[in-house]
Amino acid sequence: MKIGIYSRVLKTGEHLRFFRYLIELLxxxxxxxxVYDTLAGHLEAEHRHHCTQPIFKAGELRMGSLDFxxxxxxxxxxxxxLSIVRDTGIPVLGxxxxxxxxxxxxxxxxxxxxxxxxxxxxxSLEERTVLKLECHTELFDGxxxxxxxxxxxxxxxxxxxxxxxxxxxxxxxxxxSDGLIISTxxxxxxxxxxxxxxxxxxxxxxxxxxxxxxxxxxxxxxVVSDSNIxxxxxxxxxxxxxxxxxxxxxxxxxxxxLAIRKADFGFRMVRLSGENYMDTIRKKLMxxxxxxx
Numbered sequence: 001m002k003i004g005i006y007s008r009v010l011k012t013g014e015h016l017r018f019f020r021y022l023i024e025l026l027x028x029x030x031x032x033x034x035v036y037d038t039l040a041g042h043l044e045a046e047h048r049h050h051c052t053q054p055i056f057k058a059g060e061l062r063m064g065s066l067d068f069x070x071x072x073x074x075x076x077x078x079x080x081x082l083s084i085v086r087d088t089g090i091p092v093l094g095x096x097x098x099x100x101x102x103x104x105x106x107x108x109x110x111x112x113x114x115x116x117x118x119x120x121x122x123x124s125l126e127e128r129t130v131l132k133l134e135c136h137t138e139l140f141d142g143x144x145x146x147x148x149x150x151x152x153x154x155x156x157x158x159x160x161x162x163x164x165x166x167x168x169x170x171x172x173x174x175x176x177s178d179g180l181i182i183s184t185x186x187x188x189x190x191x192x193x194x195x196x197x198x199x200x201x202x203x204x205x206x207x208x209x210x211x212x213x214x215x216x217x218x219x220x221x222x223v224v225s226d227s228n229i230x231x232x233x234x235x236x237x238x239x240x241x242x243x244x245x246x247x248x249x250x251x252x253x254x255x256x257x258l259a260i261r262k263a264d265f266g267f268r269m270v271r272l273s274g275e276n277y278m279d280t281i282r283k284k285l286m287x288x289x290x291x292x293x
Contacts, residue, residue, distance in 0.1 A: 004056055006036040006081055007072035015097055016047050018108050025115055058084045066090050068118060074098035079246040082147045087265035091125055102189060102284050105272045114272065122273040126202050129184045129226060130263040139250055146245035147267050148187030150260050152234060153179035153242045160215060161236035167228045179212040182230055182260050197221040201277055231259040
């Protein structure tokens with residue numbers, strides 16, 4: 001078995017010790033460990049830790065290059081892995097080293113059990129929807145995909161923007177607001193939820209269209225099939241808006257035409273035994289919790 005390890009940074013001595021222990025644990029179990037190149041560079045520069053494990057880079061992975069990719073960090077770190085595994089189908093397991101870790105299936109304290117379950121195949125794989133941004137110019141360094149959401153947002157703190165939105169070329173609505181979110185089921189528990197959008201279960205085959213602080217009280221989020229192509233034009237007092245795919249953002253000028261569709265590949269997320277989506281939203285979002293004394 002061959003497992004890749006990705007993290008943005010290892011901020012504390014505890015995280016560095018955990019990384020070293022993870023490498024040792026994998027080696028003890030006869031598993032080859034590979035380290036993402038920027039993580040290896042960070043370890044060398046910040047912690048004087050020289051990686052002797054093989055190094056891999058984004059865009060170099062192919063189907064079967066790794067059996068799993070382990071993401072060490074929080075949800076943002078997990079979202080980063082989409083641009084690493086891309087369309088290879090390599091399953092990703094999140095190990096939470098931060099505070100929240102909604103997407104993570106494991107904690108640092110459970111790593112021995114986690115590795116054992118991977119070896120014994122005591123897990124399931126969830127195929128998560130990926131969305132694709134289409135535009136007549138190249139954006140986001142040629143990788144216009146997101147696991148969570150696509151967001152159009154005003155850049156300044158004053159005037160709203162108007163986002164004219166279409167489904168398969170048919171007019172849906174003009175959103176006079178601070179912006180608009182197009183969310184996958186995975187992203188429905190993130191920014192969209194905080195703006196009043198609904199939770200979508202994985203596998204729902206839907207997108208959520210959620211306005212950000214709409215001016216009209218009767219404008220609410222809507223759920224549409226992910227077989228739709230959602231296109232946009234925007235206008236406002238300023239000449240540009242901010243567009244983001246997960247944690248990556250670019251500035252766009254007026255007149256640009258954009259469209260969102262479901263990507264032709266998915267993101268495979270490892271779900272360990274005994275876990276399900278209902279457990280996650282109850283534990284981490286406190287869904288249905290009765291706080292009365």
